[in-house]
Structure formats: structure tokens, C-alpha cells
Amino acid sequence: MIEKNNEINEELKEVVIMRIDAIPSNLKLSIGNDKTLTKEEMIVHVEKGDETGKQIINSHLSFMKAIARGEFTKALASV
Amino acid sequence: MRREILITLPRYDDVTEYLSQFSQQIEDSAGEKGIKIKKLKDKEAKQKEFEEVINKLDCRMIVFNGHGSAEEIKGQKEIIVKLGVNDDLLRERIVYARSCHAASKLGKECTKNTKEGCFIGYDRPFQFYVDIQWLGNPLKDNIARLFLQSSNLVPVSIIKGNSTSDANENSKRNILKNINKVLRDLNAESFKIAEALWNNYEGQVLHGNPDVKL
Numbered sequence: 001m002i003e004k005n006n007e008i009n010e011e012l013k014e015v016v017i018m019r020i021d022a023i024p025s026n027l028k029l030s031i032g033n034d035k036t037l038t039k040e041e042m043i044v045h046v047e048k049g050d051e052t053g054k055q056i057i058n059s060h061l062s063f064m065k066a067i068a069r070g071e072f073t074k075a076l077a078s079v
Numbered sequence: 080m081r082r083e084i085l086i087t088l089p090r091y092d093d094v095t096e097y098l099s100q101f102s103q104q105i106e107d108s109a110g111e112k113g114i115k116i117k118k119l120k121d122k123e124a125k126q127k128e129f130e131e132v133i134n135k136l137d138c139r140m141i142v143f144n145g146h147g148s149a150e151e152i153k154g155q156k157e158i159i160v161k162l163g164v165n166d167d168l169l170r171e172r173i174v175y176a177r178s179c180h181a182a183s184k185l186g187k188e189c190t191k192n193t194k195e196g197c198f199i200g201y202d203r204p205f206q207f208y209v210d211i212q213w214l215g216n217p218l219k220d221n222i223a224r225l226f227l228q229s230s231n232l233v234p235v236s237i238i239k240g241n242s243t244s245d246a247n248e249n250s251k252r253n254i255l256k257n258i259n260k261v262l263r264d265l266n267a268e269s270f271k272i273a274e275a276l277w278n279n280y281e282g283q284v285l286h287g288n289p290d291v292k293l
Contacts, residue, residue, distance in 0.1 A: 022267075022270075022271070023268075023271050024267045024268050024271075026210055026211050026212060027208045027209070027210060027211070027222065027268060027271065028093075028208065028209050028211055028214075029206060029207075029208055029275065030093070030094045030097070030205075030206060030207050030208075030209065031179075031204045031206045032179050032204045033146045033147075033148065033179065035092050035093060035094065036092075036093045036094060036209055055203075055204050058203070059203075059204070059206065059274070059275070059278045060274070062277075062278065062281060063274040063277050063278070066277060066281070072277065075255055075280070076255055076258060076259055076262075078255065079252050079255040079256050079259065
């Protein structure tokens with residue numbers, strides 16, 4: 001999902017960081033093999049572009065694509 | 080093979096603590112149905128113990144809680160099952176792995192050329208949010224509950240007599256219902272929670288026989 005050469009587009013990083021910044025401070029995320037992450041820790045991973053950062057970016061991308069393609073709305077309407 | 084369940088319950092960080100505590104619902108369902116459940120808790124959730132128990136009890140169903148990757152699932156800090164090492168122990172069984180990525184390779188491989196084998200898991204990271212005020216008392220965390228109760232529905236539905244395919248669908252429908260619920264109660268957390276729930280919805284997959292029952 002991330003670019004073919006496995007590098008992350010800087011603009012994409014910025015978008016994801018902006019979205020992460022909107023997460024309330026009382027929430028921590030469990031993702032991958034890491035401990036639960038605060039939003040500040042998530043941002044560090046995204047900025048570094050490490051494995052956890054890539055997983056976070058992929059998750060955001062996947063959600064945005066599902067919304068853009070109408071898959072998200074369609075699925076929600078099915079229940 | 081016995082109509083029994085083996086469940087791993089490692090606890091050494093926030094993630095495994097939450098997974099293990101929320102597994103109580105699975106244990107309760109098995110109890111209600113009179114199905115024996117063998118628990119590998121904390122330090123028992125190690126490869127040696129897992130191999131001994133599964134060889135001895137020959138349980139039809141295994142539930143894994145723990146960190147994972149495409150080729151392996153961890154127990155208490157160490158790898159408990161790994162592709163090419165002991166994945167043959169999963170063959171012809173019903174397996175649910177609440178572990179990141181494990182369905183992508185391990186789950187696919189261990190159900191290849193099986194008749195009664197089924198593996199339900201995630202082909203990407205399994206995600207959940209926790210509310211930091213409940214880190215010391217996970218079962219009171221209603222945000223984590225949205226994620227972990229939906230995932231519990233895979234084994235719980237199988238215990239209740241559903242096919243693996245129906246159990247997978249029940250769980251996925253419950254994820255969508257929870258997304259609808261959080262979006263109805265719109266607040267600062269809603270979209271982030273919906274996004275992580277969607278990740279689990281898209282990533283939850285079934286390999287092997289969709290029609291088998293416990």
C-alpha cells in the first residue's frame with residue numbers, strides 16, 4: 001500500500017500525522033508487536049517511517065480508501 | 080480429537096493483559112456449554128507447555144492470544160508456534176488467533192490440504208484502543224470492549240455451535256454494529272475508534288474449511 005519502493009511519501013506522512021494529532025489524549029493504541037502507543041509515540045513512529053509507522057500509515061490509507069470507494073458506507077448500511 | 084479448547088493467556092504488558100482479561104467471556108461460554116477449556120496462563124504460555132498439552136489433550140479448538148507476525152504467534156514473551164517448526168500441531172484443528180498478521184502466512188499454510196482444519200485470524204495488525212484511565216482495570220474499559228468483545232464472538236459463536244464461517248461473519252457484523260454505534264454517539268474519539276474497528280473488519284479472514292463445527 002505504501003509506495004512500491006517501500007518509501008513513504010512525505011505528504012502522506014503529514015496527512016497521517018495531522019489525523020493522529022486529532023486523537024484524544026486519553027486513548028492509547030495497540031498495533032503490531034509494540035506496547036500500547038500514545039499519539040505522541042505514534043507520531044514518532046510515522047516520522048521515522050519504521051515498521052510500526054508503516055503499519056499506522058497503511059491503516060489510515062486503507063480507511064480513507066474504503067470511504068472514498070463507498071465500501072465503508074455500504075458495509076455500515078448492511079447491518 | 081477431543082471436543083475441548085486450549086486457550087493461551089499470556090500477561091506481561093498492557094496488550095496481553097487486556098487480551099487475557101477479556102478472554103473470560105470465552106471461558107464462561109465454554110463453561111455454559113459444558114466444554115472443557117485448558118488454560119495456558121502467564122508462564123505456562125510457552126512453546127514446550129503448548130506442545131505437551133496439545134499432544135496430550137488433542138483439543139479440537141485452539142484460541143491464541145498474543146503478539147504475532149506472519150509466521151509466528153507468541154505466548155508469554157516467547158514464540159509458541161512458528162511456521163516450519165511446529166505449525167503441524169494446528170493442522171485439522173479449529174484455530175482462532177487474536178494476533179497480528181498470523182493469518183497471512185501461518186494460518187494459510189496450516190490449513191492447506193486439510194479436511195477439517197480452519198484458521199480465523201488477521202492478515203494485518205489487530206488493533207484496539209484503550210482508555211488510559213482503565214489500564215489497571217481493563218474489564219471496565221468500554222472503549223477496548225468495543226474491539227475485544229467483537230473478536231471474542233469468533234470463539235464464542237463456535238462454542239455455541241455455529242460453523243466457523245458463521246462465527247466469522249457474526250464477529251464481523253458485530254464490528255460493523257459497533258462502528259455504527261460509535262458514529263451515532265459522535266465525539267472526539269468516534270472516528271479514530273471507527274477507523275481501528277474497520278482495520279479489524281477488513282483484516283479478519285478465514286482459511287480452510289468454513290463449514291466445520293466444534
